[in-house]
Amino acid sequence: MTWLATLVIAACPATSPRAEALLDVLRASRQAHERWRDGWSGAFGLVSLTMLSTAQLVESNARPAWYGGAAWTAAGIPFVFLQLEPEHLECAEVERLEARVLALAVAEERTAGVASHLLGLGTNAAAGLAMGLLLDDWVSALVNFAVNSAVGALTLATVPCETRGAWEQYRAEFGR
Numbered sequence: 001m002t003w004l005a006t007l008v009i010a011a012c013p014a015t016s017p018r019a020e021a022l023l024d025v026l027r028a029s030r031q032a033h034e035r036w037r038d039g040w041s042g043a044f045g046l047v048s049l050t051m052l053s054t055a056q057l058v059e060s061n062a063r064p065a066w067y068g069g070a071a072w073t074a075a076g077i078p079f080v081f082l083q084l085e086p087e088h089l090e091c092a093e094v095e096r097l098e099a100r101v102l103a104l105a106v107a108e109e110r111t112a113g114v115a116s117h118l119l120g121l122g123t124n125a126a127a128g129l130a131m132g133l134l135l136d137d138w139v140s141a142l143v144n145f146a147v148n149s150a151v152g153a154l155t156l157a158t159v160p161c162e163t164r165g166a167w168e169q170y171r172a173e174f175g176r
Helices: 003-011 017-055 060-074 076-082 094-111 114-135 138-157 163-174
Strands: none
Touching: 017 060, 017 076, 017 094, 017 163, 060 076, 060 114, 060 138, 076 138, 094 114, 094 163, 114 138
């Protein structure tokens, strides 16, 4: 959370217990999403730089596959920044907070769902096929497909999805 958001929270007038519970859910969700985003963007960046560095050590005819793999891995960085993050809704009315928490819970479930995994597999298969056809290096294409598919699945499997449970707990406590 940024210092500005901290100031906004500190400047909020006293809120109802319902609004405060919802704000707590959004704050926790934001922190989880920021940790996830920062961790995965750093991992994708580090692996891409490692692949670029390693490409200099392999035979010259194998380098294009390493460069392609580094570029494809680096494509994961914008992916993690494009994922839905909770917006700052400090001091908002309860109904708006409830709608935001529920929408966030649904979006988290969709992001970590089967359709996202299938889309990732399809995208990685297309990239592997392109690499194989362009470079005529089917071993590297298959390795890139397998590694990027596994990393993509792991990335999606670690998307923070605690908001649904927090929403159900809120409903049980406040009868909504």
